Amino acid sequence: MRLVSLQAGGRVRLESPRPPPAKFFQAFERKGKVRLKWDEKYLVVESNGLPDHQMMVGITAWNLQVPISHDYSGNNAFRIPIKPTPLAKATAAPFLNAIAVGVNGVPIFNPIKQDGRTDTIVAGELDRYGGHAGRGDDYHYHLAPVHLAKLVGKGKPVAFALDGYPIIPAPEKNGRPTIKLDELNGAKGRDGSYAYYATSKFPYIMPGFRGVVDWSLQPRGRGVRPFTRPLRGAKITGFTRLKNGSSRLRYDYRGETWLISWSSTDSGGVEYVFTNPNGKTDKESYERRQDRGRRPRSGGRRELSDRELDDLIDELNRGEGGRQKKTPEPGN
Numbered sequence: 001m002r003l004v005s006l007q008a009g010g011r012v013r014l015e016s017p018r019p020p021p022a023k024f025f026q027a028f029e030r031k032g033k034v035r036l037k038w039d040e041k042y043l044v045v046e047s048n049g050l051p052d053h054q055m056m057v058g059i060t061a062w063n064l065q066v067p068i069s070h071d072y073s074g075n076n077a078f079r080i081p082i083k084p085t086p087l088a089k090a091t092a093a094p095f096l097n098a099i100a101v102g103v104n105g106v107p108i109f110n111p112i113k114q115d116g117r118t119d120t121i122v123a124g125e126l127d128r129y130g131g132h133a134g135r136g137d138d139y140h141y142h143l144a145p146v147h148l149a150k151l152v153g154k155g156k157p158v159a160f161a162l163d164g165y166p167i168i169p170a171p172e173k174n175g176r177p178t179i180k181l182d183e184l185n186g187a188k189g190r191d192g193s194y195a196y197y198a199t200s201k202f203p204y205i206m207p208g209f210r211g212v213v214d215w216s217l218q219p220r221g222r223g224v225r226p227f228t229r230p231l232r233g234a235k236i237t238g239f240t241r242l243k244n245g246s247s248r249l250r251y252d253y254r255g256e257t258w259l260i261s262w263s264s265t266d267s268g269g270v271e272y273v274f275t276n277p278n279g280k281t282d283k284e285s286y287e288r289r290q291d292r293g294r295r296p297r298s299g300g301r302r303e304l305s306d307r308e309l310d311d312l313i314d315e316l317n318r319g320e321g322g323r324q325k326k327t328p329e330p331g332n
Contacts, residue, residue, distance in 0.1 A: 085212040109141070
């Protein structure tokens, strides 16, 4: 069935009907957390990348990044194939880019970090919802947001992979799935439709794609500051959204409490305020970078090692136009 709209001059235009995957985003569409568009091929999901739940609390291996809003809209929105195209052979999921999007508009990354071997949850890098802020101050999950099942319903998709297949919390007993899953943590339902399943044990979510992903259509985050080095021994203990629109993160380090607050500027940048245990503050302001970087080419590209990433950090911080005032660290 096609929808019909009447345009100026009495002309009639046929519109594509609302695609079936759209209904699972409805709860967050009503909240204004996501905006949906579509055509005959894709469901387009727009958001600012931030959930409405608390973030970052509980992280014990922290990269000193914080979650800011990102513009996933227009040509930089998520595009979910309405009818997935199966592959003859599955492809690996990348480690550096989103592989799925939650029905709340939050990106989902591979549970394995950039080095291609470290389990982010075992490493202590994730909050109680399975997410954290990445190197672009971009919040994303590394696990499927199974807590959203309370809103979308039991056995319903809480996310969609970028190949178009849904991601559903797996029914489990004693920590084991009660359905047989394939090598991609997926299975076919009674109606023959395929879905990935989120499990409480590794691999947690699909390690690869059953369907085609057009990476040229998927969004990229756009940070405002050079990424920072991890702060060993810090634990994030609090996150608060303030009435003035800013956010504040509290963390403990060597028995003392430190604060970081941040807010958007009128020009679209972000101002950060660092507060030490004695109440002294240090401010940094950054404008939104125009260059969003390269789009991912495929899930099979080589990932950077930890050493290579550290070298890249140093190079970026030394480069012209990218020079960073040293981020205040405890003891400095």
